[in-house]
Amino acid sequence: MRMRKAAVVGAGVGGLTAAIALRRIGWDVSIFERWPRIVAEGTALGIRPDAQAALASLGLGERLRERTVPYRHARIRTPDGRHLADLPLERIERRGGAPVRMLSRVSLIEMLVEEVDPATISTGVEITDPAALRDSHDLVIGADGVRSAVRQAFFAAPTRPRYAGIVAWRGVVHGFEPQDYGETWGRGQMFGMTPQSPGVTNWYAPVRTPKGVRETLGDLRARFAGWHDPIPRVLAAAEEDAVLRHEVHDLAPPLASYVTGNVALLGDAAHAMTPALGQGACQALLDAAGLAACLRDHPGDVPGALRLYDARRRPAAERMVTASRWMTRLAGAGRLAGPRNALMRLGRR
Template sequence: MKGSAVIVGAGIGGLATAVGLRRAGWEVTVLERWPEIRPEGTALGMRPAAQSALDRLGLGAELRRRTVPYRSAQILTPDGRRLADLPLERIERKEGRPVLMLSRVSLMEMLLDAAGAATVRTAADITDPAALRSRYDLVVGADGLRSTVRRAFFDTTARPRYTGIVAWRGVAAFEPPVHGETWGAGQVFGVTPQEPGVTNWYAAVATPEGHRESLDALRARFAGWHTAVTRALAEADEKNVLRHEIHDLRPRLRSFAGGNAVLVGDAAHAMTPSLGQGACQALLDADTLTTCLREAGDVASALRRYDASRRRPAQRVVTMSRLMTRLAGHHLQGPRNLLLRLLDA
């Protein structure tokens, strides 16, 4: 089946959907509200399932060219003692390939190139979402946590809820002796590979909503932690550090599809970053949606199949990620089997 599609939002989920639909022969328009697309962010972990999705979108070779494998990592205490291993080796044994790390900027560049510059219209303010439904065969809401498409066509009780956590992200020009996460009361610090000689770091700290603090205040929070943490923060530059209040979407949506409208990515299932699964789930949404549309005889049956395939698995990851945020934020160490199941989600 082929037709015309409008995708609202030019993030990972929206651009990946554009790539898939164009490969399937659809006429695609992407509407982005910002005046220009300026990718930002640090490293993303591409799980094997997300790698397979990118393979099917024709981007697997480029993904592997840009990435480094992530094969070993630990959870540590603030003084550097080991609590547990992250299940990266188990994931590689089970799936036959390792988790791959790349920057969000690189992923966005790949998707933009594959989607085609002419497909994307920037500075597009959606004032009448209903008009899109009559103009296009398919309307894809890929417009994030505060989705206009979701508010217009789906359950309005679902809305962003602040998790009590602020995430900081940056990069450092050194490679630590051990990658992984360090857990303390009310705060977590992580270091992962990004590319040779460059380390991605992130900090998640319990913070009242609306409260802003400086990078120096963040350094003070982690004073006395082991060397990889203090060195990464010492080298950080305020101008190049990202800070975001973390929200997820609650209550869960009863459907990701309605009529000829469908949701992907954060618009459907915004989650905390504790499992590092947001980008992966958006790619799985895009791949599944485009597969369903390619194989179905009509839009309605394709969207029903997409909803049946993706809603419960994605919402399960949202729930596990929320639980992981609570575990890490309260420095709970067990039960160990639960912790490892969450990390392996």
């Protein structure tokens, strides 16, 4: 029997995971990445139990545990340090049977790359004619991010990247572990801290910012001046060239399908979302594992397997998109921050 061929466009979390999963079920996979090298940058990712199970199904469970730290307790506070609520980490652990585990994106990408045959990766290749890939492969996977060339080529929907009005800042602090992890919610901005590895703390700060405005690290420090300790100290220790900053985009309106013919989208190419729930990487992992499972169970019917993938993954992913958008608005509330805080305190009683 001829080995089936798949082209994966994009070598991020979703694309690499899809390539690994497909190879495990007998597919010949080629990966195309437009950057000159696979970009392994970023700070901490919270890997939830379902995404941990997806990695375990690819034989990566033990390495995941070796590289991660559990995240079990965290609070939401006001800028003056008052306790508003607890993040639902204990509930996630009860329901999923495992704690959320924190992992740097760099470490995750490295772990995935180790599982991929280097000969199957072509870097510095920008796919300008996805139709040619479709003609020469049994399956084309668009894992090429929010501005996906694959989505633009094959999906006629008016779905486009939309600026969410937020700039996300991220960084790490070495040799420092705060007394309490969690998030601090203010007016139009929030600040969060999580563990990343022993002795390393991840911080993030989504702030409402007009489109096109580029603030400096000094501006960010001024935004959080007067917030409770250790937030000003963490920002004072941050170095300009080590801090990541990017405008947040989601997709609107949502796609009516993640598949067409022998083409499938996954990750941000299908459902880019705001970062409030920290679910972008987890959803890409679940997409990739779910897609491979459908193809494994329906080996002779690629279009049918893709329709099943869409039926299983799109409703779940779109629920996460909606929840993340709602949580982004809640955490970054402006004039309604006062009523929001009052309701959250009532919910603790």
